Amino acid sequence: MSQDRIAEKAMFGRLGIPTTRYAAVASMADLERALRRVGLPGVLKTRRLGYDGKGQAVIRSADEAAGALEALRGVPLIYEEFVPFDFEVSIIGARNRQGEIVVYPLNRNLHRDGILRLTCAPHDDKLLQRRAAAYLRRVLEHYRYEGVLNIEFFVRNGRLLANETAPRVHNSGHWTIEGAATSQFENHLRGILGLPLGATTARSHAAMLNLIGEMPPRDEFIGEAELHWHDYGKAPRPGRKLGHLTVLARSAPARDRQARRLLRRIDPLSLSRRP
Amino acid sequence: MSQDRIAEKAMFGRLGIPTTRYAAVASMADLERALRRVGLPGVLKTRRLGYDGKGQAVIRSADEAAGALEALRGVPLIYEEFVPFDFEVSIIGARNRQGEIVVYPLNRNLHRDGILRLTCAPHDDKLLQRRAAAYLRRVLEHYRYEGVLNIEFFVRNGRLLANETAPRVHNSGHWTIEGAATSQFENHLRGILGLPLGATTARSHAAMLNLIGEMPPRDEFIGEAELHWHDYGKAPRPGRKLGHLTVLARSAPARDRQARRLLRRIDPLSLSRRP
Numbered sequence: 001m002s003q004d005r006i007a008e009k010a011m012f013g014r015l016g017i018p019t020t021r022y023a024a025v026a027s028m029a030d031l032e033r034a035l036r037r038v039g040l041p042g043v044l045k046t047r048r049l050g051y052d053g054k055g056q057a058v059i060r061s062a063d064e065a066a067g068a069l070e071a072l073r074g075v076p077l078i079y080e081e082f083v084p085f086d087f088e089v090s091i092i093g094a095r096n097r098q099g100e101i102v103v104y105p106l107n108r109n110l111h112r113d114g115i116l117r118l119t120c121a122p123h124d125d126k127l128l129q130r131r132a133a134a135y136l137r138r139v140l141e142h143y144r145y146e147g148v149l150n151i152e153f154f155v156r157n158g159r160l161l162a163n164e165t166a167p168r169v170h171n172s173g174h175w176t177i178e179g180a181a182t183s184q185f186e187n188h189l190r191g192i193l194g195l196p197l198g199a200t201t202a203r204s205h206a207a208m209l210n211l212i213g214e215m216p217p218r219d220e221f222i223g224e225a226e227l228h229w230h231d232y233g234k235a236p237r238p239g240r241k242l243g244h245l246t247v248l249a250r251s252a253p254a255r256d257r258q259a260r261r262l263l264r265r266i267d268p269l270s271l272s273r274r275p
Numbered sequence: 276m277s278q279d280r281i282a283e284k285a286m287f288g289r290l291g292i293p294t295t296r297y298a299a300v301a302s303m304a305d306l307e308r309a310l311r312r313v314g315l316p317g318v319l320k321t322r323r324l325g326y327d328g329k330g331q332a333v334i335r336s337a338d339e340a341a342g343a344l345e346a347l348r349g350v351p352l353i354y355e356e357f358v359p360f361d362f363e364v365s366i367i368g369a370r371n372r373q374g375e376i377v378v379y380p381l382n383r384n385l386h387r388d389g390i391l392r393l394t395c396a397p398h399d400d401k402l403l404q405r406r407a408a409a410y411l412r413r414v415l416e417h418y419r420y421e422g423v424l425n426i427e428f429f430v431r432n433g434r435l436l437a438n439e440t441a442p443r444v445h446n447s448g449h450w451t452i453e454g455a456a457t458s459q460f461e462n463h464l465r466g467i468l469g470l471p472l473g474a475t476t477a478r479s480h481a482a483m484l485n486l487i488g489e490m491p492p493r494d495e496f497i498g499e500a501e502l503h504w505h506d507y508g509k510a511p512r513p514g515r516k517l518g519h520l521t522v523l524a525r526s527a528p529a530r531d532r533q534a535r536r537l538l539r540r541i542d543p544l545s546l547s548r549r550p
Contacts, residue, residue, distance in 0.1 A: 181501050181523075196498025203478060223471025226456050248456075 001143070002165045005047045005078045012162045015138045019162040020154070025077040031065050034079035041082040044068045046075050056114065058082065083161060085154035089123055091132040092173040094148045094187040095140040097194045102187065103133045104180060104200040107172040109152070110270060115239065117270045119172045119208040120259055121179065124252060131160055139165065148173070148188040171210065175246050178228045179206030204248045205255035209262050211243040216266050221245065276418070277440045280322045280353045287437045290413045294437040295429070300352040306340050309354035316357040319343045321350050331389065333357065358436060360429035364398055366407040367448040369423045369462040370415040372469045377462065378408045379455060379475045382447040384427070385545060390514065392545045394447045394483040395534055396454065399527060406435055414440065423448075423463040446485065450521050453503045454481030479523045480530035484537050486518040491541050496520065 001007045005022075012019040023034035025044065035042065040062070046055035057068035059079075069077075088111065093103040105122030106129050123129075136151055150170035153160040173184040182190075182198025190197050204226075214236045222229045226248040234242050247262065249255035263270050276282045280297075287294040298309035300319065310317070315337070321330035332343035334354075344352070363386065368378035380397030381404050398404075411426055425445035428435040448459040457465075457473025465472050479501075489511045497504045501523040509517050522537065524530035538545050 190497070196494060198497070199500035201500065219471060222465070222473070225474035225476070 002167050003048055005045060005080075005164070006076075008165060009078070011139070011142075015135070015142055017135045017138065017162045018160060020080045020083055022078055022080040025069070025079050028066065028069060031069055031077075031079060035059070035062060035065060038079055038081050043080050043082055044072060045078050045080065046072055047078050048075070054114070083154045083156060085156045085161070087155050088152060088163075089128065089132065089155055089160075090119075090150055090152045090170065090172040091129075091136050092148060092150045092170055092176075092184055093133070093136045093140060093200075094184075094191040094197050095145045096191045096197055097144075097146050099141075099144075100197050101137055101140055102197045102200045103136055104173065104176060104184070105129065105202050106132055107175070109172050112267070112270045113239070115210070115212060115241075116171050117210055117212070117267055118259055118263060119175055119206075120252075120255060121172075121175050121206050121208075122202045127158070128155065128160065135160070135162065146194070147191040148184050171241070171244075172208075174230070174244050175206035175208040176200075177230075178246050179203055179248055204250060205252050206246055206248050207255050207259035207262070208244055208246045209259070209266055210241050211245065211266065212241055213238045215242050277442050278323055280320060280355075280439070281351075283440060284353070286414070286417075290410075290417055292410045292413065292437045293435060295355045295358055297353055297355045300344070300354050303341065303344060306344055306352075306354060310334070310337060310340060313354055313356050318355050318357055319347060320353050320355065321347060322353050323350070329389070358429045358431060360431045360436070362430050363427060363438075364403065364407065364430055364435075365394075365425055365427045365445065365447040366404075366411050367423060367425045367445055367451075367459055368408070368411045368415060368475075369459075369466040369472050370420045371466045371472055372419075372421050374416075374419075375472050376412055376415055377472045377475045378411055379448065379451060379459070380404065380477050381407055382450075384447050387542070387545045388514070390485070390487060390516075391446050392485055392487070392542055393534055393538060394450055394481075395527075395530060396447075396450050396481050396483075397477045402433070403430065403435065410435070410437065421469070422466040423459050446516070446519075447483075449505070449519050450481035450483040451475075452505075453521050454478055454523055479525060480527050481521055481523050482530050482534035482537070483519055483521045484534070484541055485516050486520065486541065487516055488513045490517050 001011050006024050009019055009022050021038045023038055025031045025034055041060045044057045057071050059065055059068050088109045090107045095101045107119045107121045108123035110118040148169050150166040152163040169184045169188050177183045181201045187198055228246045231243040247258045249258050276286050281299050284294055284297050296313045298313055300306045300309055316335045319332045332346050334340055334343050363384045365382045370376045382394045382396045383398035385393040423444050425441040427438040429438055444459045444463050452458045456476045462473055503521045506518040522533045524533050
């Protein structure tokens, strides 16, 4: 389901989970129909194998349609409305074969160039938390799912619009390693092994920053209290996730201050978009 | 130093750290002199290679001396006074080559049959914490030590008596994996690699119970919130440490209740001694 964006959207629809408008596209005729039905601007995406913003083309006006189709030709596509959202959240939960379900606090995510840059959690909004958790439960129960699953949402005027699912541990949940009672990795294993699931309570307020393209100088960071450094040992390459760091704080405002301070040092361009 | 109990005691003495009275023993004549000087009861121990209560014999009266010496013969020995302590604490710290030192909160330890059963931390006693940390700093600085080091103390009438050191991560610090900002393992690596040391702040109140001889039934425990299960994958054997579990709680009394409850399930004999 989550490998095909059309199947995923259809699933959201069947389970009553609000999502963006969309249409399947296999030809120029399809795309023209899709532009009329879904509207402009929109995003043309590959139905399969897209991640980190790869395999996507934004269409702002009808005359960009042919170029976008040409850029992605040869594979099944989906055209989706472009949602001018206020911010993005994601929610992670786990289910085991006994049907037990646990749900983590909401993650608030900041992307740049299609790549996740920053997650702050818990995003403390009880209404959004309750709704997102309810949607997540529907998906987990519908598939009698075992393990960890993530759903990303756009938030606009307080409404959730499901964007996509990831049937696995998710980058936006890396803060749970230090920030939650049980990490998403441990709960994934517990879920697929049929073990009792662990508590998902947040221990404090966490910000997770991805380290992308090249690693910052480690020794300038790791002496900071409650800063946790993760180096994946990968070769540097533009746009590649090479590691992340998680910082824990006593309050949400303190956490957000830390996040901005660290973004300024590590990824200053992210701040020019949505601080 | 820490491989020879005599060298260790002498070091404590040189650094002004209170310790138990003792004498080196190589013969029956030595032992008789030691009994007169140090007094009764006492413990005859091997100078080297003792751990978990192995290589020790308690001497309650003079006529037990010959038997104890016979049981341990052939290796250099130490005779120490037997201290009727109120409880035991240990303190763990790390130093790196730059001379930076960090110290964890005090551990309060419960042993049975010479084996550590339970650690509760932080043991919240500011005076003891300050004194133990000062003694630990003296040792770390004296040796220009790099990595993690532990000192065990007896506590009697509010006084600390150093018992022994461990120049490595220590069983009584396993709670730091989930319970402190930086685990003792990470700080050991940071220390020996010359990296900045991580914060030693306790995140909550932790109890660590050793799983000894045989593993309890895992699935009856791991569903509990904030209970962390560690299985070392070792073959069961009486008296062998096969794993441990750490439980975190919001307050010291809640932690102590949890510790007693878990001890009753896992290691009920420990409760009959010192609850």
